[in-house]
Amino acid sequence: MGxxxxxxxxxxxxxxxxxxxxxxxxxxxxxxxxxxxxxxxxRRYVAQxxxxxxxxxxxxxxxxxxxxxxxxxxxxAEGAAHPASAPRAAARAR
Amino acid sequence: MPSPRWILDVTEEPDGRSxxxxxxxxxxxxxxxxxxxxxxxxxDGETGRLDALAGELAGDPRVASVERCAVRPTLFDRxxxxxxxxTPARNPDRKRLAGELDARGGYVRFTLYDVxxxxxxxxxxxRRLYPFAPVVEEGPGRxxxxxxxxxxxxxxxxxxxxxxxxxxxxxxxxxxxxxxxxIRKIRLGGIELEGPEEELVRELGRExxxxxxxxxxxxxxxxFDLPWxxxxxxxxxxxxxxxxxxxxxxxxxxxRRAASYMTYGRIxxxxxxxxxxxxxxxxxxxxxxYDDAHLDGLVDASRLSRxxxxxxxxxxxxxxxxxxxxxxxxxxxxxVPWKKNRPEGFKSARTLLAGDRxxxxxxxxxxxxxxxxxxxxxxxxxxIMVRRNLSIETLDCPCCPRSPVRAPGLGYRSCxxxxxxxxxxxxxxxxxxxxxxxxxxxxxxPDAERKRYAHxxxxxxxxxxxxxxxxxxxxxxxxxxxxxxxINAYARELLADLFPAAEAAGYRVLHGIVDSLWLEPKxxxxxxxxxxxxxxxxxxxxxxxxxxxxxxxxLFLPARTGLGVPNRYYGRYEHGEFKLRGIGSRRHDTPLLLxxxxxxxxxxxxxxxxxxxxxxxxPRALARARLFAExxxxxxxxxxxxxxxxxVSQPLVEYSxxxxxxxALRQLAHHGVVREPGETVRYVIVDRRARSWRDxxxxxxLLEPGTSYDRGAYLELLARSAETxxxxxxxxRSALLEEWPEPPGxxxxxxxxxxxxxxxRLPAA
Numbered sequence: 001m002g003x004x005x006x007x008x009x010x011x012x013x014x015x016x017x018x019x020x021x022x023x024x025x026x027x028x029x030x031x032x033x034x035x036x037x038x039x040x041x042x043r044r045y046v047a048q049x050x051x052x053x054x055x056x057x058x059x060x061x062x063x064x065x066x067x068x069x070x071x072x073x074x075x076x077a078e079g080a081a082h083p084a085s086a087p088r089a090a091a092r093a094r
Numbered sequence: 095m096p097s098p099r100w101i102l103d104v105t106e107e108p109d110g111r112s113x114x115x116x117x118x119x120x121x122x123x124x125x126x127x128x129x130x131x132x133x134x135x136x137x138d139g140e141t142g143r144l145d146a147l148a149g150e151l152a153g154d155p156r157v158a159s160v161e162r163c164a165v166r167p168t169l170f171d172r173x174x175x176x177x178x179x180x181t182p183a184r185n186p187d188r189k190r191l192a193g194e195l196d197a198r199g200g201y202v203r204f205t206l207y208d209v210x211x212x213x214x215x216x217x218x219x220x221r222r223l224y225p226f227a228p229v230v231e232e233g234p235g236r237x238x239x240x241x242x243x244x245x246x247x248x249x250x251x252x253x254x255x256x257x258x259x260x261x262x263x264x265x266x267x268x269x270x271x272x273x274x275x276x277i278r279k280i281r282l283g284g285i286e287l288e289g290p291e292e293e294l295v296r297e298l299g300r301e302x303x304x305x306x307x308x309x310x311x312x313x314x315x316x317x318f319d320l321p322w323x324x325x326x327x328x329x330x331x332x333x334x335x336x337x338x339x340x341x342x343x344x345x346x347x348x349x350r351r352a353a354s355y356m357t358y359g360r361i362x363x364x365x366x367x368x369x370x371x372x373x374x375x376x377x378x379x380x381x382x383x384y385d386d387a388h389l390d391g392l393v394d395a396s397r398l399s400r401x402x403x404x405x406x407x408x409x410x411x412x413x414x415x416x417x418x419x420x421x422x423x424x425x426x427x428x429x430v431p432w433k434k435n436r437p438e439g440f441k442s443a444r445t446l447l448a449g450d451r452x453x454x455x456x457x458x459x460x461x462x463x464x465x466x467x468x469x470x471x472x473x474x475x476x477x478i479m480v481r482r483n484l485s486i487e488t489l490d491c492p493c494c495p496r497s498p499v500r501a502p503g504l505g506y507r508s509c510x511x512x513x514x515x516x517x518x519x520x521x522x523x524x525x526x527x528x529x530x531x532x533x534x535x536x537x538x539x540p541d542a543e544r545k546r547y548a549h550x551x552x553x554x555x556x557x558x559x560x561x562x563x564x565x566x567x568x569x570x571x572x573x574x575x576x577x578x579x580x581i582n583a584y585a586r587e588l589l590a591d592l593f594p595a596a597e598a599a600g601y602r603v604l605h606g607i608v609d610s611l612w613l614e615p616k617x618x619x620x621x622x623x624x625x626x627x628x629x630x631x632x633x634x635x636x637x638x639x640x641x642x643x644x645x646x647x648x649l650f651l652p653a654r655t656g657l658g659v660p661n662r663y664y665g666r667y668e669h670g671e672f673k674l675r676g677i678g679s680r681r682h683d684t685p686l687l688l689x690x691x692x693x694x695x696x697x698x699x700x701x702x703x704x705x706x707x708x709x710x711x712x713p714r715a716l717a718r719a720r721l722f723a724e725x726x727x728x729x730x731x732x733x734x735x736x737x738x739x740x741x742v743s744q745p746l747v748e749y750s751x752x753x754x755x756x757x758a759l760r761q762l763a764h765h766g767v768v769r770e771p772g773e774t775v776r777y778v779i780v781d782r783r784a785r786s787w788r789d790x791x792x793x794x795x796l797l798e799p800g801t802s803y804d805r806g807a808y809l810e811l812l813a814r815s816a817e818t819x820x821x822x823x824x825x826x827r828s829a830l831l832e833e834w835p836e837p838p839g840x841x842x843x844x845x846x847x848x849x850x851x852x853x854x855r856l857p858a859a
Contacts, residue, residue, distance in 0.1 A: 050455075
């Protein structure tokens with residue numbers, strides 16, 4: 001395993017190393033901390049991304065980072081229209 | 095009918111054309127029989143070419159006979175084909191002759207079979223015999239086994255096993271040995287022989303004849319005792335004929351030379367081997383199996399694999415498994431290809447990416463948890479191979495294009511018409527392990543018997559573990575990479591399926607690795623019944639899921655990133671046992687100091703009934719750590735407890751950096767000792783800032799009780815160990831180091847040795 005092509009873990013770490021230079025030109029501590037959070041988010045879902053086995057590395061990374069950010073959002077308030085239900089409601093109205 | 099005797103071993107005779115069978119009777123007597131035996135090997139190729147080859151070989155003096163035969167050489171052949179059967183004049187020439195024929199065919203036109211099986215192995219298979227078989231003689235030289243090799247309950251021959259060791263003058267053993275060091279003492283069983291060396295060696299010969307053991311058990315005999323003894327015997331004019339450790343003469347040179355090789359991502363070293371004839375030399379230090387499997391497990395594996403006990407103990411369990419596959423294949427008339435001529439099938443990049451993946455490995459939540467239930471699949475991968483019929487010849491077979499059994503995500507089909515070689519080999523092994531496991535747990539049996547079964551279980555476990563890895567091994571005779579991929583694909587699907595099932599049963603998934611699950615009840619007051627869950631899942635997946643136990647508490651430990659590490663945790667089950675993974679006590683290089691420290695912390699936590707109690711014990715854990723730190727900083731920790739073991743990864747000359755391990759290797763080299771990659775050096779850090787190999791460390795061989803050590807270095811190691819164990823409780827290494835006593839710095843203006851200049855590396859350009 002990992003002989004034919006690098007594993008997702010290996011590919012991810014290599015890509016994150018490439019991002020190092022991006023981080024070096026960040027000038028405020030807030031930005032740097034946020035950048036670290038993004039990298040952590042990418043690493044958090046290696047198991048899930050490996051399971052998908054997508055040939056598109058960036059797809060897996062972005063999905064991981066997005067999920068990591070989304071899980072930190074406050075849950076939608078009670079009674080508020082769930083975004084997913086909106087189109088269906090519109091269809092019913094028609 | 096004469097009472098049965100057991101086969102001990104079958105060895106090759108020096109004449110190159112016969113074998114010697116060693117038989118042991120119930121009365122302890124050992125008999126020998128010599129039978130003429132020259133096994134042929136097979137050559138496959140176009141008929142015209144085979145005819146030409148037969149003509150060329152007819153007059154060759156190295157060939158005893160060439161015959162045409164009709165066989166079904168491979169697992170893929172459904173009917174017989176004409177092949178050439180070549181019998182070499184001398185058994186030891188088999189490989190050389192076969193290599194030459196292969197070369198004549200340009201390495202592509204001929205396929206050769208049965209070349210590199212040992213003549214003894216072929217003898218066993220052809221005569222339906224096996225090592226340690228109870229046999230009766232049915233005529234001159236005709237032995238018949240009284241039961242098949244796979245028999246579960248058998249009586250093993252009573253083997254007389256004695257420990258054997260030599261000691262050099264001045265008690266050198268682990269120290270640095272000089273070329274002219276003499277032997278001062280020899281231990282054989284309960285007897286200690288002493289005296290002038292020449293007399294001593296001769297006395298050993300007499301003592302061996304008197305005790306007549308079947309097994310010489312050594313610890314390091316391959317690396318040290320036997321070669322040294324042979325060397326000293328030769329120095330006194332004794333020869334292979336006059337000084338013999340076995341029951342007959344064996345060459346003084348090693349049967350196989352020492353080697354370093356890479357396996358599972360690390361370098362390992364195996365010593366040269368010195369087997370005996372008619373008597374077994376078992377070196378526990380040159381074996382990865384002895385300490386787990388003992389004689390009981392090794393004898394069991396020897397029976398099943400048809401390999402000599404001396405081979406089984408020195409080889410990896412994978413070799414045993416391959417030999418078992420060969421036995422099954424030969425049983426069905428299929429022959430063993432010499433070189434695997436099966437390149438990987440052509441695949442798209444997408445399939446390659448999809449296939450080349452392992453099992454599911456989650457990152458566990460860092461912290462202390464309690465009431466955690468752990469579940470494991472027993473021998474998951476072998477079971478998948480059996481249940482899904484995964485084997486070299488059953489995957490994507492031409493006979494079942496519509497097979498419903500397909501590897502998830504990859505689509506490889508499994509045959510539905512016949513059972514493959516791998517499942518046929520593994521199925522009985524799995525059943526055997528289960529049967530022995532039940533016996534080992536049976537309280538009605540006496541302790542000694544239960545231990546014997548437990549040893550066999552351990553050995554079978556190792557064999558089953560390697561069975562999977564060998565599917566992906568490039569040189570495995572009956573391996574196929576697609577099988578390896580399919581097994582992983584089924585295993586991934588299994589866990590993905592179990593996670594929602596566990597949630598539906600009232601669990602929250604904490605952690606999962608390939609074949610293990612750690613689950614936490616959603617409702618702590620009404621936790622699900624774990625045994626019922628295991629049973630339900632076993633039925634649902636058609637694979638045996640077992641309940642390992644509930645943890646009183648378990649700590650999942652973080653990596654530097656702060657995320658959990660899959661294989662780094664420790665905890666205590668409700669039934670009292672600990673489970674430790676990835677912490678210092680599990681590693682081979684950890685100094686005793688750190689092992690002691692970990693032991694203290696685990697001992698402290700052992701009384702905690704749940705997670706809050708573990709957190710409450712943190713102040714006491716920190717106080718213990720401080721006590722350790724004070725003693726280390728005081729400079730009077732016993733140095734032998736500070737030894738660090740380092741596995742050498744490359745030859746000394748190839749190291750381009752200077753570190754502790756390099757300094758230790760240079761100290762050894764200075765005394766004429768070379769450590770090969772895969773071997774270990776052990777040293778104490780003396781001054782981690784020293785630029786000279788003389789001052790930086792002190793190797794174990796030169797250690798004296800008063801040797802001073804680098805207190806700062808060991809404080810740092812201690813802090814790192816404390817951080818590893820306690821990080822989930824908020825402990826960091828730098829904070830510890832600040833709180834702990836400061837070690838005294840190096841004395842002002844100390845003279846540093848002149849090598850320092852030569853060893854300074856040039857600054858990077």
